[in-house]
Amino acid sequence: MAREQAPVKPVAPEPRAARQPLRQEVVDGIKTYILSNKLRPGDPLPTEPALCEALGASRSSVREAIRILTALDIVEVRHGYGTYVGRLSLSALVESLTFRGLLSPDDDFQVMSDLIEVRELFERGMAERLVGALGGEEADRLQVFVDTMRAAGAGDAHDFMAADRSFHAQLVAPLGNDLIGQLSAAFWEVYVIVAPHLDVFTSEHGDTTVANHQRIVDAVRARDAGEFAAALRDHYEPVRQRIAEARARR
CATH class of the missing domain: 1.10.10.10 (Winged helix-like DNA-binding domain superfamily/Winged helix DNA-binding domain)
Structure with missing residues (x-):
């Protein structure tokens, strides 16, 4: 009230x-x-x-x-x-990063690289805390998103990306840190707007992405922070590589 x-x-x-x-x-x-x-x-x-x-x-x-x-x-x-x-959200940050990403062919790749680096920093840097906070119910929810991604495959990029986004939101939700949750959401807002303008993500990468998300879920169930961090590293490394390759083609 x-x-x-x-x-x-x-x-x-x-x-x-x-x-x-x-x-x-x-x-x-x-x-x-x-x-x-x-x-x-x-x-x-x-x-x-x-x-x-x-x-x-x-x-x-x-x-x-x-x-x-x-x-x-x-x-x-x-x-x-x-x-x-107001809601004191990060909408201004989203607008600024999105505009920067769409403003020039060079900045869009830099924005994507920066976003991937910061997202990985959040998630890998808090591996132990996340594994400790994520229980069986949270692992079940994460599994639903992985199954949705697997079912969507290359045929429905919208559903695939929506499930991917929900997966990462659920990953940090148990921390109860509003700022981290807002930043994660802000990065995704920019990501979904800028990514379609880049020749970075193709259907052949869907299986690898699903497999790495499944590893993350399995690590949560096993309470294995080391494997959790390794799965995140292996998830983000190909993305960075594809951004670099697409940038070189420009």
Whole structure:
């Protein structure tokens, strides 16, 4: 349930010499209000006139600041209801990486390489924690995704990729770390948008991908962190190699 908004206190201005542009002052003032009142996603923000009075800013400046913070998912405008603290997701990161990946033939391969490296870093670096956190029920869920990938094969790339994505989301879910979960989801958002523009993934690689995912599940069941990490390494290495080969063909 959204909490009631706290009284709006005027934000003390910075010394003139140290001041930032007015737009950034208003953006920072709204963020300061959220932090000082310990607001959570879904909590209401003050009305526009109240923010104007507290920040000593015009309506146009406040509205511009709200637009900036909305783009960053820090605030959410619900038309007819008001302005609320946003989901604080990584949507801005997704947009930035996706645009970079689509902007030029060189950047798209670099984005893909960076994403693969960071995803592997997360999963392999936490092998022991993940194997310890993943129980029998989680292993059963992972197996369902592997079976879906196997059934989809080369004939249904959409279902194959959706199952692959769900597999890796389930892999880190038991950690209960929202940031890791959001980052994993953000990487996949960029991946599914940029990957189709590259001549990297072909049907012949489906069997290898399924086999490596099956190894990961088997390692979870065996509580074998070493095999778990090795399976992840063998899963990501061919992907990096195919990216490098496709980049060389450009």
